[in-house]
Amino acid sequence: VTRSYSAPTIEAPDLDAAVRAMREHGLRVSAARRLVLEAIFAAGEPVTAEQVADGLGGQLPRSDITSVYRNLERLEEIGLVRHFHLGHGAGLYVRAGAPVREFLLCDACGEVRPVDPSELDRVRAVIRQDLGHEASFTHFPIAGLCRDCARAP
Amino acid sequence: VTRSYSAPTIEAPDLDAAVRAMREHGLRVSAARRLVLEAIFAAGEPVTAEQVADGLGGQLPRSDITSVYRNLERLEEIGLVRHFHLGHGAGLYVRAGAPVREFLLCDACGEVRPVDPSELDRVRAVIRQDLGHEASFTHFPIAGLCRDCARAP
């Protein structure tokens, strides 16, 4: 199944603040690291480590994929990046600080629907009440059937 | 994080009916195929392709892992096997016809809690009402924090 993707609007990145945060956390601001950060901030949507290494398809200089993984990890540790998964492929990395999205995935047509976490508040409340579990859909999506595919299966 | 796993009770397998189903679907009943089926039916809990290939740790003859994957795929196509994921590791295969379980995963302590699908009926209803999505947690688990870890984070 091919996955479609509607990018959530992401507010203008603040690279300088991010660089400051790096220094505050004792991370060196190397060229490679800065490049990963720039790619993540420049991308309008979640991207794979490979896309970052490819310089977002030529928009930025290429990087070594090993360093990209290592830097995404560091940046995630200090809260500048988050990552999540849609299905089975490579992980997707986004700039933290951008609005958090959770995802509904249609197993039939492949639609990926980003939703605002508030839209899942009632869902989380029911899970908490019925099962005593604090659910989070920020790392794995909610799979199933979208409205259209549920109607015409 | 190490994952604990409480096996759901699985009713006595009916290998003969499964073999009949294979023939009905035009699948040949080869030794290798039968072995995969036996392993899946004999296992008291979901197992990886590798566990099947290893003969469940010596209980059964070993098989070639490539064939195991191919046969699990065929058996899943005709509805004798299901598979799902818990986190990032290898997929887990279970005999279809055994009671379906859905899973809650604790990101903090690694607890894996199998629940009966009926326990998620209200959850699914809210997702349907609020988002028009027919949710299924049979392929990916519901991640988050278990009751204990949510209390003491």
Add this chain to the structure above:
DNA sequence: TTTTTTGCAAAACCTTTGCAGTTGG
């Protein structure tokens, strides 16, 4: 006999590790 299936080798895919050399602070 004919079509499916097997077993092996090899590769694909995503991610991590080891290490010697480079660099930021």
Add this chain to the structure above:
DNA sequence: CCAACTGCAAAGGTTTTGCAAAAAA
């Protein structure tokens, strides 16, 4: 200067693919 970081090569874990030989129907 020196700990942190890089780039490369290599490997790890999971799953798929190609193909000639073997086996089911």
